[in-house]
Amino acid sequence: xxxxxxxxxxWLNGWIFxxxxxxxFGIFVKWCPKEVVARLYDEEGWTKxxxxxxxxxxxxxxxxxxxxxxxxxxxxxxEFIVGLILFIFGTxxxxxxxxxxxxxxxxxxxxxxxxxxxxxxxxxxxxxxxxGTSFIVNSGxxxxxxxxxxxxSHFRILGEERRLTxxxxxxxxxYKKKVPRYFLFF
Numbered sequence: 098x099x100x101x102x103x104x105x106x107x108w109l110n111g112w113i114f115x116x117x118x119x120x121x122f123g124i125f126v127k128w129c130p131k132e133v134v135a136r137l138y139d140e141e142g143w144t145k146x147x148x149x150x151x152x153x154x155x156x157x158x159x160x161x162x163x164x165x166x167x168x169x170x171x172x173x174x175x176e177f178i179v180g181l182i183l184f185i186f187g188t189x190x191x192x193x194x195x196x197x198x199x200x201x202x203x204x205x206x207x208x209x210x211x212x213x214x215x216x217x218x219x220x221x222x223x224x225x226x227x228x229g230t231s232f233i234v235n236s237g238x239x240x241x242x243x244x245x246x247x248x249x250s251h252f253r254i255l256g257e258e259r260r261l262t263x264x265x266x267x268x269x270x271x272y273k274k275k276v277p278r279y280f281l282f283f
Contacts, residue, residue, distance in 0.1 A: 098176060098232075098235050098236070098237050098240070099235055099236065099237060100236075100237035100238055101236075101237070101238055102168050102169070102171075102234065102235055102236045102238075103169070104164075104167040104168055105167060105169065106166070106167060107169055109169055109170050109172075110165065110166060110167065110168055110169050110170060110234070111164070111165030111166065111168050111169075111170060111230050111233060111234040111239075112165055112166045113170070114165070114170075114184055114229075114230050114233055115162055115165045115166070115230065117188070118184070118187075118188055118191075118226050118230075121188055121191075121192060122191060122192075122195075125191075125192055125195040125196070126195065128199070129195065129198075129199045130199075132203075133198065133199050136198075136203075137198065137219075139260070140256070141260060142256065142259060142260040142263065143253075143256035143260070144256065146252065147252045147253060147255065147256035148256075150249045150250075150251075150252035150253060151249070151250070151252070151253040151256075153249040154246045154247075154249035154250040154253060157242050157243070157245045157246035157249060158227075158246050160242050161227060161230075161231075161239055161242045161243055161246065164234070164236060164238065164239045164242065165230055165234060165239065168234035168235075168236050168239065169234065170233055170234060171233065171234060171235035174235065176232045176233070176235045177232070177233055177235070179229075179232050180228075180229045180230065180231070180232025180233035180234075181229065181233060182229070183225050183226070183228050183229030183232060184225075184226055184229030184230060184233065185229075186225055186229075187222045187223065187224075187225030187226035187227075187228075187229055188222075188226055190211060190218060190221070190222035190225060191218075191219060191222035191223060191226065193210060193211050193218075194210070194211045194212070194218035194219045194222055195219065196210070197209050197210030197211055197212055197218070198212075198219070205265060205268055206261060206265050206268055206269045206272045208272055208276075212276070213276065214276065214277075214280065215276065215277060215278075215279055215280050216258070216272070216273065216276050216277065216278050216279075217254055217257075217278060217279060220250060220253075220254065220279075221279055221280055224243065224246075224247050224250075227243040227246070228240070228243055231243055254278065258273070258278075
């Protein structure tokens with residue numbers, strides 16, 4: 098993997114995968130009722146630090162997007178194949194997670210579908226997509242930017258979990274004991 102790949106604007110750059118993902122994500126979000134979308138982006142009860150960390154994560158995400166726009170796809174390499182697999186896996190995961198979120202009852206924690214194996218399947222899926230696109234363009238700096246965004250997003254997750262504990266009480270505490278924050282043991 099090249100740490101600083103050559104940047105250039107072109108038709109066969111990482112923006113293609115970014116456009117595919119954003120198109121699919123947009124379709125699934127548009128399919129959700131307004132109340133569901135509002136729940137997706139609820140920041141109520143977050144501390145200033147959590148809001149700042151979330152802003153930092155979004156800035157790192159924007160930098161990653163810019164890198165994808167200007168970095169050529171690295172076809173025919175093992176990195177491309179690994180990246181494509183991660184991209185597909187993450188895109189499918191995000192789609193399923195949004196469907197699970199949409200179909201879950203409002204008055205209790207979401208425990209259906211992918212929420213049985215991760216308390217945060219949407220963010221996990223988003224970062225799997227981001228890792229995949231970093232591999233697709235064979236960029237070490239893009240990978241580093243994604244990892245920085247992941248670290249900042251962790252504080253967003255902590256804010257969400259505190260809010261969900263306040264909202265759902267014991268049922269959310271039980272859910273936290275059974276299902277990992279991100280995936281498997283983490």
